[in-house]
Amino acid sequence: MKKFFQVDTMSKIKNKVFSQWISIAIEINQLLPNVPVLSCPNCHRQPIDFQFVGDVQTRIGYMAIWCPFCLHGVHLSRVRISDKIPDTSFDIPIEEISKRIPNFTHVKP
Ligand SMILES: [Zn+2]
Numbered sequence: 578m579k580k581f582f583q584v585d586t587m588s589k590i591k592n593k594v595f596s597q598w599i600s601i602a603i604e605i606n607q608l609l610p611n612v613p614v615l616s617c618p619n620c621h622r623q624p625i626d627f628q629f630v631g632d633v634q635t636r637i638g639y640m641a642i643w644c645p646f647c648l649h650g651v652h653l654s655r656v657r658i659s660d661k662i663p664d665t666s667f668d669i670p671i672e673e674i675s676k677r678i679p680n681f682t683h684v685k686p
Pocket of ligand 1 (some may be wrong): 621644646650
């Protein structure tokens with residue numbers, strides 16, 4: 578009985594951090610191109626970093642948001658990339674983009 582309770586509590590904590598990452602993602606999209614300094618929901622340090630990777634024509638792609646300190650973050654696929662981001666910022670060779678995105682732990686919902 579106790580074991581089940583502990584597992585349940587753990588998943589609730591994880592969900593909370595995940596939802597905080599999602600809120601940050603929404604905030605970034607709403608405030609572009611002037612994104613304020615945002616704190617990591619995991620370790621509370623700042624700033625967190627983000628990168629859009631997508632197609633210039635369709636403007637559909639993915640968004641990676643991560644914390645450069647504790648290396649936690651989220652990866653959102655099939656994101657509509659805001660028109661406020663200049664084409665030049667994601668019309669970059671994939672090797673260049675992967676250099677910008679560190680290997681971070683993907684927070685699960
Ligand atoms: Zn962090």
